Amino acid sequence: MRALVCLDPGPLATIQDRGRFGLQRFGVTPAGPMDRLGFEAAVALAGGTDHAIELTLMGGVWTVEGGPVRIAVAPAVSVRHGAQPIAPLTTVTLQPGERLTISGLPVRGYLAVEGGFDIAPVLGSRAQHLRSKLGWPGRALAAGDRLPLAGPPPHPGERCLPPDAAALHDGAIRVVLGPQDDHFTAAGIATLLSATFQVTVEADRMGYRLDGPAVEHAGDYNLVSDGITIGSIQVPGNGRPIILLADRQSTGGYPKIATVIGPDLGLLARKKPGDPVRFRAISLADAEGEAQRFATRLARLADAVGPAGDSWDRSSERLLALSLIDGVVSASR
Amino acid sequence: MTVSSSVLLPPHRLLPAGDAAVTVEFGSTIDPLLHARVQALDAALAALAPVGLVECVPTYRSLLVVFDPGRTSHAAMADAITAALAQPVAATTQGRRLAVPAVYGGAAGEDLPALAEARGLTEEDVVRIHTGGVYLVYMIGFIPGFTYLGGLDPRLHTPRRVSPRLTTPKGSVAIGGQQTGINPIDMPSGWHLIGRTPLTVFDPERSQRPFLFAAGDELQFEVIDQATFDALASDPLAVPRDLGPVQAGSRGG
Structure with missing residues (x-):
């Protein structure tokens, strides 16, 4: 069985999806990613799964057993495949025995795998809420944990997003x-x-x-x-x-x-x-406008994913698809 | 709530809670009549199911309406809330009256003797008064399945322990201040433990009914013996006895 293996989880690693909604009336917190744009960039790069590992500060060390796995990490961070640095927002395929080391996170980052993990949802979601122990495995991920991989092994061909696809404004x-x-x-x-x-x-x-x-x-x-x-x-x-x-x-x-x-x-x-x-x-009206623009930006991430390589990297169509210009302008207004 | 009283109700307020939620506030106090309006709006909005509605959170005095700002707007949600409020209030709420079995005192309720003494009552008095009450579930929060109950007899109001316990067992029936409650899981608590129910209030593996109680239900405790406790505790599917629907207007104001 293929599994992603945690060798070092860093300070805190949990599995998150978009959240466990509909049960707040029963005291169940939705949980979900702290950084939605970083999460969506990782899952879009990984090919459209709906969950990822949320990493904190140091992203830890990961390996795979039983077969290869394609991994995407976002937002842009330092990712090393063995000793080899990986370009930002670019997938990497890990073979059994090889190690992926993640560092330099902007506090939080997301590790998504192609095909997702073969773990059962709890109350309709795979998001972990540690305080109530909801979501597999009921505690923070630890060294030695094996996360079973779903889907077929990856085909050749890495993918990437423009380097600033997960960039946010730095204003108030x-x-x-x-x-x-x-x-x-x-x-x-x-x-x-x-x-x-x-x-x-x-x-x-x-x-x-x-x-x-x-x-x-x-x-x-x-x-x-x-x-x-x-x-x-x-x-x-x-x-x-x-x-x-x-x-x-x-x-x-x-x-x-x-x-x-x-x-x-x-x-x-x-x-x-x-x-x-x-x-x-x-104003509320401006907030609603920003929320709609943000939803559109998230939805277009999948279209902005292309094969890793220079020509696609610099394509103006991909920048348009991301509506990056819109995001930057609206944030600085 | 009677129809004639509805014309006297104070107006509700729509308070924006960011781009993706609005609080419908009916008042600022703990009051069964306010809560009945929260419950009625919750049920009517669920029936209306406006596009983009994610979920509602009923509380003592307000309904938090959470929506997807990519699919709807504050204006559209305000229209849906107005339409839902215009629905006639049903003769019964969706709540149920439920009987919660509990063993009192002994190892199951180690604070019962001290609480009885502090209140100038016998242990039997405390049990009689506690089981004689009808407790409205105003809301569930803090942790999964934790019920905020109203209706504790003032004779049992007891300040919380000076030093909270780091852990108290799942199922503990306890009194803290003016409230009584049930631990859904092992948890820290400064409340006085007077008994224990064998029911599992929250079990994510119990797919048909992960939560035994909902806001708007009314709970009554009933005394069981240890043998009954043991039998129920070994049954993962044990649920409270259903005593029928909560009657709207049955609650004291």
Whole structure:
């Protein structure tokens, strides 16, 4: 049986798909990738599977047994096939006994394999939520784990994406105020939108706790609990914002001053403790426009995948397919 | 909820929660009537099934509506919510009244003697009062299957333990502050353990019914003996006895 073998998982490696939706009413967190664009780039490169391994900081060391496997890693990181460096956003075929070493991740990266893994979904999804032990194998991936490979062994011919296919803007993180911005003073909202915050060491898949000036509440900061969506910025009594992310709890009782728009969640996933965070409020209409553009960008990734090689790399059609120009312009507006 | 009272209901608010969700807020308190409106909208939206709806999360006082911004918009979801709110409220909610078997005291509920003493009651009193209550499942959150229950008799309200336990067993029936609840899994808890149910509240392998309870259900505890506990605990498919649909308007305001 072919299997991807983990020799070193790095600090944290889990299997993620697009998320376990429909069960938040039962307290089940969707989980899913922290960096959706990086995830979609990896799975598109791998040929369209719907799941990947989410890696953290150091991507670890992987090998294969029982036959070859084609691997895609995104966003652009340092990937070595034995001693040989692999071009960014380019697939690599690993033969039994060969090693793939991944480093230099923008905090998180995705390792997808052609054909996907032959592991059973739990409650309709392969996404791992470690705190509730949902998703195979019920814990973070560890050295010695064997991930059975689905599908046939790969045919010859590597694929690639343009180097900046998974690039995000580096501006302020865009938010829509609410749902509970009326629980804050005008000064509190101004603080959120003008200060530079820092990511603290309490930053994981569940959420990012920020350090910086206190965001002022208008009154009581204990609410009767209600639902929490991904990107919610809740502010507990000490005034320090917490951004709730993929592994968040489904309900909570602190006021939520604003919500990070979906297209900018990946910016947070690429930040580590000490990194600065600034916020910028945009209108709901603009947020919806950005969300639609982002959905289109994700959907076009598959069309932008081509055979590895210079002529295709530089093709203007592929850049158009990616709508990279659109993404960059809209982000800097 | 009666038809005549509906004209007196305060208006709901639509609060945007980013590009992909909206909170429909009915109020800010814990109130069975508010919760009934949350349940009614949840059921009506599910029946309407607007394009792009991903899921809804009912809570004490609001419904979080999650959607795919690539397939729909805030404006379209607001229209769907308005249409769903215009639906007549059904005579019954979708909730069920369920009987939860539990062993009280002893090894299953090691805090029962101390809690009884703190409340100036006998252990028998505590069990009688706890099993006499009807507990509304306001919402499920925190961890899979954890029920936020309303309706604990004030005589049993007890501040949480000064020092939480690092782990408490799955199935524990406990009291913390003004609430009572059941552990779906082994978990840390500062609540007082008074008993244990042999039912597995959440089991992802139980494909027909991974979750025993849903928001809008009403729970009643009933005392069982150890032999019954053992028999039910060895049956992975054991479920609570169904006492029938929850009657809308049966809840005290």
